[in-house]
Amino acid sequence: MAVGPRSAISARTEPRLVRWILILVALLFVSTFIVLPLVTVFTEALRQGGRAYFAALADADARAAIGLTLTVAAIAVPLNLVFGVLAAWAIAKFEFRGKSLLITLIDLPFSVSPVISGLIYVLLFGLQGWLGPFLSEQGFKIIFAVPGIVLATIFVTFPFVARELIPLMQEQGTDEEEAALVLGASGWQTFWRVTLPNIRWGLLYGVLLCNARAMGEFGAVSVVSGHIRGLTNTMPLHVEILYNEYNFVASFAVASLLALLALVTLLLKGVIEWKVGRGLKGRGH
Amino acid sequence: MSSSALLDRAPARGHDPSQRADARVETLALTQALPPISADETPPRGTVVSSVPWRPRSIIPGFGLTLGLTLAWLGLIVMLPLVALFARAASLDTQRFIDTVLSDRVLAALQLSFGASLAAGVANAVFGSLLAWVLVRYRFPGRRLVDALIDVPFALPTAVAGIALTALYAENGWLGAPLAELGIKVAFTPVGVFVALVFISLPFVVRTIEPVLEDLSPEIEEAAACLGASRWQTIRRVIFPTLFPALATGFALAFARAVGEYGSVIFIAGNLPMVSEIAPLLIVIKLEEYAYGEATAVAAVMLMISFALLLAINLLQRWSRRHLERR
Numbered sequence: 272m273a274v275g276p277r278s279a280i281s282a283r284t285e286p287r288l289v290r291w292i293l294i295l296v297a298l299l300f301v302s303t304f305i306v307l308p309l310v311t312v313f314t315e316a317l318r319q320g321g322r323a324y325f326a327a328l329a330d331a332d333a334r335a336a337i338g339l340t341l342t343v344a345a346i347a348v349p350l351n352l353v354f355g356v357l358a359a360w361a362i363a364k365f366e367f368r369g370k371s372l373l374i375t376l377i378d379l380p381f382s383v384s385p386v387i388s389g390l391i392y393v394l395l396f397g398l399q400g401w402l403g404p405f406l407s408e409q410g411f412k413i414i415f416a417v418p419g420i421v422l423a424t425i426f427v428t429f430p431f432v433a434r435e436l437i438p439l440m441q442e443q444g445t446d447e448e449e450a451a452l453v454l455g456a457s458g459w460q461t462f463w464r465v466t467l468p469n470i471r472w473g474l475l476y477g478v479l480l481c482n483a484r485a486m487g488e489f490g491a492v493s494v495v496s497g498h499i500r501g502l503t504n505t506m507p508l509h510v511e512i513l514y515n516e517y518n519f520v521a522s523f524a525v526a527s528l529l530a531l532l533a534l535v536t537l538l539l540k541g542v543i544e545w546k547v548g549r550g551l552k553g554r555g556h
Numbered sequence: 557m558s559s560s561a562l563l564d565r566a567p568a569r570g571h572d573p574s575q576r577a578d579a580r581v582e583t584l585a586l587t588q589a590l591p592p593i594s595a596d597e598t599p600p601r602g603t604v605v606s607s608v609p610w611r612p613r614s615i616i617p618g619f620g621l622t623l624g625l626t627l628a629w630l631g632l633i634v635m636l637p638l639v640a641l642f643a644r645a646a647s648l649d650t651q652r653f654i655d656t657v658l659s660d661r662v663l664a665a666l667q668l669s670f671g672a673s674l675a676a677g678v679a680n681a682v683f684g685s686l687l688a689w690v691l692v693r694y695r696f697p698g699r700r701l702v703d704a705l706i707d708v709p710f711a712l713p714t715a716v717a718g719i720a721l722t723a724l725y726a727e728n729g730w731l732g733a734p735l736a737e738l739g740i741k742v743a744f745t746p747v748g749v750f751v752a753l754v755f756i757s758l759p760f761v762v763r764t765i766e767p768v769l770e771d772l773s774p775e776i777e778e779a780a781a782c783l784g785a786s787r788w789q790t791i792r793r794v795i796f797p798t799l800f801p802a803l804a805t806g807f808a809l810a811f812a813r814a815v816g817e818y819g820s821v822i823f824i825a826g827n828l829p830m831v832s833e834i835a836p837l838l839i840v841i842k843l844e845e846y847a848y849g850e851a852t853a854v855a856a857v858m859l860m861i862s863f864a865l866l867l868a869i870n871l872l873q874r875w876s877r878r879h880l881e882r883r
Contacts, residue, residue, distance in 0.1 A: 305706075425633055487713025533712040
């Protein structure tokens, strides 16, 4: 083997041929596993032309499903937003024992299967559950009704905002807040004028991911919904029902709206990352 | 600082490991509002623990309010229902619990769920590392787009992924048709389960390895090359050991996600009992049959395995952080 002079560049990279083969394999993998499924959603939805596509979306049940999905997200996301800010404030601005345990517990819903996330509420609020008989006597229906869907959605999206904010606020420390307080600001003023502007991008990022998951959740919602058409069907559940009825065009039409939501989410996520640098990237989930 | 599994998947970014360690010491000192302790005046361990109160004093208001509300909300939404599940599982007749979990159908479903997740995790460890390597090290047209596309499985609702993959791999689909001519059936077989799980768990490995690869200092590779190592030796002996903790964490995260996955799998799997029926689906079936006890038993077993995995991920992360700090 001839030992020629090696530049610093060649010591850190592979021969051109190897590089191109690796890039080709990577592109092939991403096209097969990610691009093709995405394209399929839209081609299947438009298989019978634009008219069938829009007719499927204008269907009463489809509109009810879209409405329910928006309603559920409109309740679940703000609640988790408030919780996320509260939890991040307590965890990032103070020191106390048991903090890492608390963070692990906040992250817990991510390691629970969506189906089990639904099941736990059935066990709690279902007619055979702990609180179900009592609640049904009072005239409250939670399982197989909208409150159950909202609860299951809150559970699966529980950690999103908090885990975006905690590292961000820990990094920022407490100097600015302490300065504001020493200068005479009240706690609320400090939060609104100092902390919130500092965390706004991270907060938006968390809300974005939280919302995408809230609107797209399938497993947990499927267990608690009861699948009553026009009443307790969210968009993902409606996709399933139409698909199982072999109404593929309509199913993919509703699915295409969810796919668009995902693409817009990723686009906005990219914009936020570009705005604040790459620090936030890769925590999404 | 935190032992959370998912919060800080990868170690904090910094150009140089020692710098990063310094920054961490600084933030630690800041948040604790304690002076940094230099190595030579470290007091004996026991005294430190006993002298630190439950919470050091701070002039920032709202501790009681925010922690109280956090704990209340966490308790109501997460802890109470999970406790209800374990209480329910514990109240089941032991013999029935064992019979349920060890029945052929449940065992077959658990075996498929864990087997296919393991296979998908391995496939993603290989292709995910390759993708991370290509995205971090090479420059080619469309690189940023490919990098952005990696997050699609995180953002795309699972039901949408499920029907799209099924249409793609069905015998008349774009990929299913050519594969069928080769005699390979994907949709409605266990292979379909594997394909769906690869899709949903792909981003985990890529996103855990990428930051570590970016932080890798060029000097060690140059040093290896100067000392006469071939490129392959450098990759195998120098780069791979550095990446390994991140790879293991990414694999564990991907595996944990795949085991619980439901939406994307049930469409493509065909759901034949004993053949292509995954464990989460079996829970749903038991619920639809009003066999709440059996559903709870299967769920309890799956949860215990998930929590064991979570613990493993935590330990892995702690190990990888120590590993990086020692360097």
